[in-house]
Structures are given as C-alpha cells and as structure tokens.
Amino acid sequence: MIIRDLSRIKELEGTLRRADRLSMLGTLAAGLAHEIKNPLGGIKxxxxxxxxxxxxESSMLDYTQIMLKEVERINFIIEELMDLSNPRPPEIGYVELTRVLNDIILLQREAAHGQNIKFLLDLDPSIPPVQGDESLLTRLFLNLIKNAREAIDHEGEVLIETRISSSYHMTSPGRRSSPMVDITISDTGCGINPEELDRIFTPYFTTKVKGNGLGLAISQKIIEDHHGLLKIESSPGEGTTMIVSLPLRR
Ligand SMILES: Nc1ncnc2c1ncn2[C@@H]1O[C@H](COP(=O)(O)OP(=O)(O)OP(=O)(O)O)[C@@H](O)[C@H]1O
Ligand SMILES: [Mg+2]
Structure with a gap:
C-alpha cells in the first residue's frame, strides 16, 4: 500500500490558479490604469x-477642494493597481521577521483603539533572517494582520506565530532545497464563507464599507515573488487562520 500526502500539491495548485487569474486581470488593469492617468492629470x-x-471667500472653493481630493483618491487606487500588475522587482536582503512583526503589532494595537482586541505573539527567536524584500514583506504581513483586526467586531484575539516548518521547499529546479518558515496569523473574527473563499483574492473584491479589496491580491503577489505558499483555514463565526510559508533562502 502506498500512502501519498497530496496536501502540499493542493496548496501549490491553489497558489498557481490564483496567480494565473491575477496576471490576466493585471494586464487588463495596467492598460486601463495607464489610460486613466492622463485625463486625470488634466482634471487636476x-x-x-x-x-x-x-x-x-467664494463658497465654490469647497467644490474645487473636493475635486482635488477625489482626484488624489483615484490616483492612489490606480497607483496601487499598477503596482499590482507591474510591481517593482524585489530588493532582496535579510529580513528579521520578529522585528517586522513586532513593529506591525505596535501600530495595529494603536489602530484597534476603542475595540477590545488582544494581540498575542508567539515568535520563535531562533529563526534566522529570511532572504526577501523587507518593505514588501512588511506590506504582506500588515495586510494580513489588518484583515485579522478588521474581522473582529468588538472583542477577540489575533495570534501571530512563527515556526521553522518541517517541510522543505525547492525554490528552483536543480537548486538545493530550503527550509521554510511558517508565519501563522489567526483571528477569532467573523470568518469567511466557503463560497467566498475563492473570490477574496480577486482584486476589488471586498465585503467592507471602506475596503479597496486589494490587500489580499497584493499579498498573494508578494508571496509568489518570494516563492512562498499561502494556506487558509476559516470557519464562519469562529475565525480565520492564514499560514504564510516562506523559504529561508532564495
Ligand atoms: N481574516 C479575515 N477574516 C474574515 N474575512 C477576511 C479576512 N481576510 C480577508 N477577508 C475577506 O476577504 C476580503 C478581501 O480582503 P482584502 O484584504 O483583499 O480587501 P479588504 O480588506 O476588503 O480591503 P483592503 O485590504 O484593500 O483595505 C475582505 O473584504 C473580507 O471579506
Ligand atoms: Mg485588507
């Protein structure tokens, strides 16, 4: 009898499917964004x-202020979209995950002011620095931790853990495989409906009044650029766990 564990392959398939969809949308979006930017400059x-x-003293000045502010907002959305479809190449250095995560939590604690959210950290201090782009990785974990915070209504917990994973990862064929680091972000928030699970990576899909729906699409791209994997477990009403696995060496 042969028993084969297919869970890694399933994770990879999910990652690839999402990447495919993103790159198709990205090409279209980049063209559109480019075309919008010029007339927008004219309006501004x-x-x-x-x-x-x-x-x-003219009361009309309020209207011109609104016009300028809204133009800025469109500009910001377009720039994010262009970033997504044609991001700058990662600048690879050594990133200390513990420091990056601690910094993010500091800011998120501040942002959760008025809510009763406990941020718990369980970071393995023995994890060596990860090879990657610090600002992109910061953005990735900020997106995920922000989502965890936003999923909690009044009170709850966000737990962040880092571990050296037991699995190995081939970053390119013929190379030595690298150990992986698992960064787990779990929340006791609203959870994600199974039918929405596949759509949350689509750019502009959001269930929030003030959301842009770009956080996870961008995060997915950053994980891909770092040859990593993302796994999601979620049950509606109970919470969500996102596990990012990154190779230690590129
Ligand atoms: N931890 C989570 N718990 C519950 N739902 C989540 C979680 N993370 C993501 N989602 C769902 O996925 C959707 C898309 O997330 P994404 O981060 O891409 O966009 P957003 O958070 O809505 O807006 P933005 O990140 O651009 O401000 C969210 O609107 C939410 O419905
Ligand atoms: Mg988000």
Missing part, C-alpha cells in the same frame, strides 16, 4: 486653475 490641473481664479 483644471481644478487647480479654477481654485486660483476664485475669490478667497
């Missing part, structure tokens, strides 16, 4: 000229 310039023409 015109609004600025208009503001200069108006007298200081």
């Amino acid at each position: 310039g015109a609004a600025q000229l208009l503001a200069m023409e108006l007298r200081e």
Whole structure:
C-alpha cells in the first residue's frame, strides 16, 4: 500500500490558479490604469486653475477642494493597481521577521483603539533572517494582520506565530532545497464563507464599507515573488487562520 500526502500539491495548485487569474486581470488593469492617468492629470490641473481664479471667500472653493481630493483618491487606487500588475522587482536582503512583526503589532494595537482586541505573539527567536524584500514583506504581513483586526467586531484575539516548518521547499529546479518558515496569523473574527473563499483574492473584491479589496491580491503577489505558499483555514463565526510559508533562502 502506498500512502501519498497530496496536501502540499493542493496548496501549490491553489497558489498557481490564483496567480494565473491575477496576471490576466493585471494586464487588463495596467492598460486601463495607464489610460486613466492622463485625463486625470488634466482634471487636476483644471481644478487647480479654477481654485486660483476664485475669490478667497467664494463658497465654490469647497467644490474645487473636493475635486482635488477625489482626484488624489483615484490616483492612489490606480497607483496601487499598477503596482499590482507591474510591481517593482524585489530588493532582496535579510529580513528579521520578529522585528517586522513586532513593529506591525505596535501600530495595529494603536489602530484597534476603542475595540477590545488582544494581540498575542508567539515568535520563535531562533529563526534566522529570511532572504526577501523587507518593505514588501512588511506590506504582506500588515495586510494580513489588518484583515485579522478588521474581522473582529468588538472583542477577540489575533495570534501571530512563527515556526521553522518541517517541510522543505525547492525554490528552483536543480537548486538545493530550503527550509521554510511558517508565519501563522489567526483571528477569532467573523470568518469567511466557503463560497467566498475563492473570490477574496480577486482584486476589488471586498465585503467592507471602506475596503479597496486589494490587500489580499497584493499579498498573494508578494508571496509568489518570494516563492512562498499561502494556506487558509476559516470557519464562519469562529475565525480565520492564514499560514504564510516562506523559504529561508532564495
Ligand atoms: N481574516 C479575515 N477574516 C474574515 N474575512 C477576511 C479576512 N481576510 C480577508 N477577508 C475577506 O476577504 C476580503 C478581501 O480582503 P482584502 O484584504 O483583499 O480587501 P479588504 O480588506 O476588503 O480591503 P483592503 O485590504 O484593500 O483595505 C475582505 O473584504 C473580507 O471579506
Ligand atoms: Mg485588507
């Protein structure tokens, strides 16, 4: 009898399927974003000229302010989209995960002010620095931890753990395989419906009033760029666990 563990292959398949969809959308989105940026610049310039023409006490100045603010917002969304479809190449260095995660938690504790959220950390101090791009990895974990915080209504817990994984990962064929680090982010929040689980990586899919729906799409891209894997376990009403596995060496 032969028993084969297919869970790693299933994870890889999921990652590839999501990456495929993202790259298709990315090409389309990049073209669109580029086309929108030019006329947007025109609108901004015109609004600025208009503001200069108006007298200081004019109530119309409020409208030009709104125009400029909204143009900035569109600009921000477009830049994020362009980032997603054509990101800058990662700048590889040595990243101390413990420090990065501690910094993020410091800010998230502040952001959770008014809610009763416990942030618990269980970080393995013996994990050596990971080869990767520090600002991209910071963005990745910030997105995931922010999602965990936002999934909690009034009170709950966010637990962040790091471990050296027992599995090995081949970053490219013919190379020596690298040990993996598992970074687990679990929350006791609202959880994700099974039918939504596949859509949450689609750019602009959001269930939040103030969400852009880009966090996970960007995170997926960063994980891919680091030859990592993402695994999700979620039960509605109970919470969500996201496990990022990154190879220690590239
Ligand atoms: N930890 C989580 N618990 C429950 N739902 C989640 C969790 N993480 C993601 N989701 C679901 O996936 C959707 C997409 O997440 P994503 O981070 O891409 O966008 P967003 O958080 O809505 O907006 P943005 O990150 O751009 O501010 C969320 O709107 C939410 O429904
Ligand atoms: Mg998010």
